[in-house]
Amino acid sequence: MNTSQPVWLTPSACERLRAELAELRGDPGAGADGSDTAVADPEHFADHARRRARIQQIQDLLGRAVIGEAPPDDGVAEPGMVLTVRFDGDGDTDTFLLGTRSGNDPDGVEVCSPESPLGAALLGARQGDRRSYLGPDERPVQVTLLRAVPYDQHG
Numbered sequence: 001m002n003t004s005q006p007v008w009l010t011p012s013a014c015e016r017l018r019a020e021l022a023e024l025r026g027d028p029g030a031g032a033d034g035s036d037t038a039v040a041d042p043e044h045f046a047d048h049a050r051r052r053a054r055i056q057q058i059q060d061l062l063g064r065a066v067i068g069e070a071p072p073d074d075g076v077a078e079p080g081m082v083l084t085v086r087f088d089g090d091g092d093t094d095t096f097l098l099g100t101r102s103g104n105d106p107d108g109v110e111v112c113s114p115e116s117p118l119g120a121a122l123l124g125a126r127q128g129d130r131r132s133y134l135g136p137d138e139r140p141v142q143v144t145l146l147r148a149v150p151y152d153q154h155g
Helices: 011-024 042-064 117-122
Strands: 007-009 065-067 081-087 093-098 110-112 130-134 140-150
Touching: 007 011, 007 042, 011 042, 011 065, 042 065, 117 130, 117 140
Parallel strands: 007 065, 093 110
Antiparallel strands: 081 093, 081 140, 130 140
């Protein structure tokens, strides 16, 4: 993943990340007597390391975030667009936001990361373009972009 690329976040996703960051920044290591329990407890030390890694990840995301700015309504698949696709093998369709995952958005739109195999395959696609990516079973999956609209216009 390119950590210098901007990431598109909905305002609600940004708020959830900020709330999680505030919670993670609380003092996780002080014991009841004020001692640092991470030194004595290897499990707590591992939890502390995971917490620090998540704090760094969130800080990185927020530092690169483009929050709620709608991309142009030009039908091109890019972060901030809600995409409707058809999976050519079975004809199923799916609709999702191409953006950074932070749970589901309150309106129930699924999120697909541009760094995922599907998201990366669709970047730059226009309506009617057919793309392929490797599925979880390492087989090619064919997908056709049916529609791409800015997040704030998808309703």
